[in-house]
Amino acid sequence: MKNIVILGSTGSVGVQTLDIVRTFPNELNVVGLVANNNTQLLNKQIDEFQPDFINFNPQLISSIKLQSAKHEKNIDIISNPIVDIIVVATPSLHSLEETLEALKIGKTIALASKEIIVSAQSLLEEIEDVRKKILPVDSEPSAIWQCIEKESSIANIIITASGGSLRNISTDKYENVTPEQVLNHPVWSMGSKITIDSATFANKAFEVIEAKWLFDIDYEKISVLVHPQSIIHSIVEFNDGSMKAQLANPDMRLPIQHALLYPERKPNDLVSPLNLAEIGKLEFNETDNHKYPCFKLILDAAKLGKSYPALICATDEVLVNAFLNRQIKYTDIPRYLEKIINQHKPSIITKDTIIQITEETRYKTLELINNKL
Ligand SMILES: NC(=O)c1ccc[n+]([C@@H]2O[C@H](COP(=O)([O-])OP(=O)(O)OC[C@H]3O[C@@H](n4cnc5c(N)ncnc54)[C@H](OP(=O)(O)O)[C@@H]3O)[C@@H](O)[C@H]2O)c1
Structure with a gap:
């Protein structure tokens, strides 16, 4: 039995991960669920999977029926000794800190959030045998x-x-x-x-x-x-x-299953x-x-390396959001992306600078969009 935590349990990958858990009840056990705003679905998931730990947007605490679960910080959930695998399925760098910490303490990561690899390669490299501990989900x-x-x-x-x-x-x-x-x-x-x-x-x-x-x-x-x-x-x-x-x-349920049941392959009617x-x-x-x-x-x-990959991830995130909110046209996405890349003064990525670079890039991209430059 593998004990798993899902960061982003209410999203597309999170929900499909729970399909796999439901299919293999003797192999997989959910011990932690982390979501953000979708409290309705999270409540259903708590009801069905009875996790030991959960976390979600603290402003919505009154909407969550905890049942027997404890409300804990993500970092405490993933660090718990009972946890074997952490499915990282949140967008952007939301789970960067948790991923780095989990890998450092020897946990296995089933990774959907490719932004973490794109933006934080140099930080991942600092961790011993890191590639052996990351199982791709994409x-x-x-x-x-x-x-x-x-x-x-x-x-x-x-x-x-x-x-x-x-x-x-x-x-x-x-x-x-x-x-x-x-x-x-x-x-x-x-x-x-x-x-x-x-x-x-x-x-x-x-x-x-x-x-x-x-x-x-x-x-x-x-x-x-x-x-x-x-x-x-x-x-x-x-x-x-x-x-x-x-x-x-x-x-997607097949690659998710492959990561969670690895090295075994099992039939799956889904x-x-x-x-x-x-x-x-x-x-x-x-x-x-x-x-x-x-x-x-x-x-x-x-x-070009250095901070460029982190810059691209942060810029793309803001541009996609702006397109979805009808602030910019589809063709503005590559146009703004090119501007931001050309204006960038690269720096070395460290644990202390990555979030700052991401925040600054988001701000700069929003400034270009808002000023229609
Ligand atoms: N979808 C796919 O088929 C697929 C395939 C390959 C890779 N991926 C990658 O997997 C990641 C997730 O993609 P997705 O399509 O599953 O995204 P999604 O459907 O938008 O779901 C995102 C999940 O992350 C949660 N979340 C968002 N912000 C959060 C925060 N600040 N703190 C904690 N949780 C937060 C959401 O919670 P709420 O819903 O509760 O707000 C939701 O559970 C992305 O990196 C994506 O590139 C996805």
Whole structure:
């Protein structure tokens, strides 16, 4: 039995993690749930899973029915000796402190929040054997992990991309696309931030940065291929020219299960098996830089290192929020991103500066938006 804590239990990844816990009651036990504002769902989760510890937005304390759970700080919940795995599924850097602390004290992290790897690589590097303690939950790094295991002689990694919600819309219409259109993802059902990032390809750039760090491989050896069906979740090419790919129906519950039950594989009726004959053929296309300008902007900046990756994450977060709130147009996202990157004076990321750099970047991005610069 593995005792798990879920940071972000009411979100898209959090809810799907609980689907997996429900399916494997003899293997997984929820001991902690952390959410923010969705007290209605959190109350239902407390009722069903009877966790020992919970945390949520303190202003909403009167709306939570604690039952037998204790209300504790996140850091105390994750540090409890009974905890084996912490699922990190909150956006942005909300769970940075908890992730670093959990890794330092030897806990296993099932990581969905790629922003932590993108922004805080240098802080993660300070932790002994850190890569062995992080199990990827995102479908693409999970696929790479599954293909790479017990292998050496890796030549290249090919990360697949669905192409996002605007993949069939011509770029001359992008100026006027609405948040609703961009939120209507053709394959994946995810939280709103990652769905917009999927359309702009900011998410794909973050995955390249994440894969580079997780699998310790050069940027030059990682490429992205558009695969609209999202059946192949990533591919690894070896020195002898052979390739391994991981295939499954697009359902986040499978990579979540893989991380939580690792190293075991167990049948799961929640995820329908692939019928290859029915699929018939798999489609692939080159990525189009004109359609996805954020991709190159983000990767070029990330390659500069220092505070650039943290800057990109913070800027993108504010821009996506502003687009969702109809303050800016979809096409303003790469425009502002480029401005912020060009104005940036890089510095070294430390535990003391990362939050300050993130806050300053958010402020600067908001200033550009509010002054319509
Ligand atoms: N969704 C996917 O399929 C998917 C796939 C791969 C990777 N990811 C990554 O996983 C992370 C979460 O994505 P998501 O789509 O699950 O997001 P989401 O649906 O927006 O859910 C976010 C979760 O985090 C909680 N939260 C937000 N702010 C918080 C705070 N300040 N303190 C504590 N909890 C907070 C939310 O709580 P409330 O709801 O209670 O407010 C919610 O439980 C992101 O980093 C994303 O890139 C997601």
